[in-house]
Amino acid sequence: MSADDLQGQIKEGIAEARKGNTLLARMYLEEAIKHTRNPEVLAWYGYCLARDKKSFGQAIGLCKEALAEAPHNSDIYLAVGNIYLLAGKKRSAISAFNKGLKMGRNDAIVKQLHDIGLRKTPVLSFLDRDSFLNVYLGLFLTKLKLR
Structure with a gap:
């Protein structure tokens, strides 16, 4: 060849x-x-x-x-x-x-x-990822473009 x-x-x-x-x-x-x-x-x-x-x-x-x-x-x-x-x-x-x-x-x-699709770390690492606070704080900070 x-x-x-x-x-x-x-x-x-x-x-x-x-x-x-x-x-x-x-x-x-x-x-x-x-x-x-x-x-x-x-x-x-x-x-x-x-x-x-x-x-x-x-x-x-x-x-x-x-x-x-x-x-x-x-x-x-x-x-x-x-x-x-x-x-x-x-x-x-x-x-x-x-x-x-x-x-x-x-x-x-x-x-x-x-x-x-990579996930970001939870906002409050000492709480579960699915915690109410983590979910809504993450959404809020994302809207403000702080995260």
């Missing part, structure tokens, strides 16, 4: 994975992994495995390998966060997304965090 063909497969595979066509993406990325251990290929292939085969352990292992090679790539953190979301580990996903944002602005990560 020529270098141009390989780069084409990598681009196509990552694009399909981002769109959610993980079966097609997995075909492209499996072929690419035979020839290169590119960190982005590893991360997005891991995402495809997690989504299609529910192989969360193997997927996270591939992403850790990718992060060891390219720790400053926010796209890899996006893939890691998506894998954690698929595994039902919301807190770990948010942590991965936040680490990715520290590496650089990534609109896909911002969109994921917005879709997850």
Whole structure:
């Protein structure tokens, strides 16, 4: 396989994975992994495995390998966060997304965090979140744009 063909497969595979066509993406990325251990290929292939085969352990292992090679790539953190979301580990996903944002602005990560929806801390932390005072003080302070 020529270098141009390989780069084409990598681009196509990552694009399909981002769109959610993980079966097609997995075909492209499996072929690419035979020839290169590119960190982005590893991360997005891991995402495809997690989504299609529910192989969360193997997927996270591939992403850790990718992060060891390219720790400053926010796209890899996006893939890691998506894998954690698929595994039902919301807190770990948010942590991965936040680490990715520290590496650089990534609109896909911002969109994921917005879709997850983060809650603010209660106004009065010693009371329950659903307490009458916390709810209405939070609403009041938000209206005044103090929170």
